[in-house]
Amino acid sequence: MTNISLSTSITEILPDFKIGWITYHDIVVENSPQMVRGRYQFYLETMMMDLEDAEITSFQPVKEWRTVFKKLGTDPSRYRPSSEALLRRLKKGSDLPRIHSAADINNLLSLQYKIPIGIYDLDKVEGSITILLGDESTTYQGLNGREVNFTNKLVSLDEKGPFGSPIVDSERTAVTEETTNAIQLYYIQPSLSNEEANKLLQASGEMFNQIHGGDFNYGLAN
Numbered sequence: 001m002t003n004i005s006l007s008t009s010i011t012e013i014l015p016d017f018k019i020g021w022i023t024y025h026d027i028v029v030e031n032s033p034q035m036v037r038g039r040y041q042f043y044l045e046t047m048m049m050d051l052e053d054a055e056i057t058s059f060q061p062v063k064e065w066r067t068v069f070k071k072l073g074t075d076p077s078r079y080r081p082s083s084e085a086l087l088r089r090l091k092k093g094s095d096l097p098r099i100h101s102a103a104d105i106n107n108l109l110s111l112q113y114k115i116p117i118g119i120y121d122l123d124k125v126e127g128s129i130t131i132l133l134g135d136e137s138t139t140y141q142g143l144n145g146r147e148v149n150f151t152n153k154l155v156s157l158d159e160k161g162p163f164g165s166p167i168v169d170s171e172r173t174a175v176t177e178e179t180t181n182a183i184q185l186y187y188i189q190p191s192l193s194n195e196e197a198n199k200l201l202q203a204s205g206e207m208f209n210q211i212h213g214g215d216f217n218y219g220l221a222n
Contacts, residue, residue: 002021002023002183002217002219003127004019004021004129005128005129005131006131007130007132009132009133010072010131010154013072014068014071014190016191016222017068017222018190018194018197018220018221018222019185019187019188019220020185020186020188020197020198020200020220020221021184021186021201021218021219021220021221022218023181023216023218024122024181024183024184024205024214024215025122025181025215025216026180026181026214026215027179027180027212027213027214028180028212029101029177029179029182029212030100030101031100031101031177032101032104033211036101036104036105043108043111044095044096047111048091051090051091052091056084056088059114060114061114061189062081062083062087062114064191065083065084065116065189068189068190069081072133072152072154073133073152074152079153079167080167081115081116081167082117082166082168083114083117084114086110086111087111087114090111100176101212102179102182102212103119105211105212106119109204115187115188115189116167116187117184117185117186117187118164118165118169118185118187119183119184120163120164120183120184120185121173121174121175121182122181122182123179123180123181124163124173124174125158125173126158126160127158127159129156129157129185130157131154131185131221133152133153134150134151134152135152136151138150138151138157138162140170140171140172141170141172142171143168143169143170143171143174144168146168148167153167154166154167154187164185186200188200188220194220197220201220202218
């Protein structure tokens, strides 16, 4: 059973805040096969066309996450939710990098639902996970190669320290082609009902599972 808890530093400000999680076991992560690359490219091209005449902030999940950031004291124009950053990159006509099957599917799901989703090597996550608001001592080396400070920003901690956020994730828990067990954290918009959130998690888990094999479990922390 995955033990994920939300700090009162968040829930006192946002009583409906929720995090979805999916754990995967005995998966195979590899260079994305042709079927995944084809689906990936088709979806990106479709999304680019959809974005031509649409404002990014017109999408409800994007709009809501910008509001969440503001309520928690994070400037969403300076520190964008990762899903919004992906959408803005596509709107500019820039392609997204291909990394490996797990990261590519994770990006597709984030674009589909327009919410931040983090994926981590479960064997590199130690003990229970807590989602809280960071302070000046909450830092890590991000996947962008920079040291990131999480003062007044959402961050995930395990027993070793911070490792993930809806802005940029850490190098320490990154999924690689050596990963066999993983966990995704879904930053579901607070307005979504628990029933709809669970449907989203089940559909996402099934899609990921089709590509990577193994088995999965999911749930909500709220």
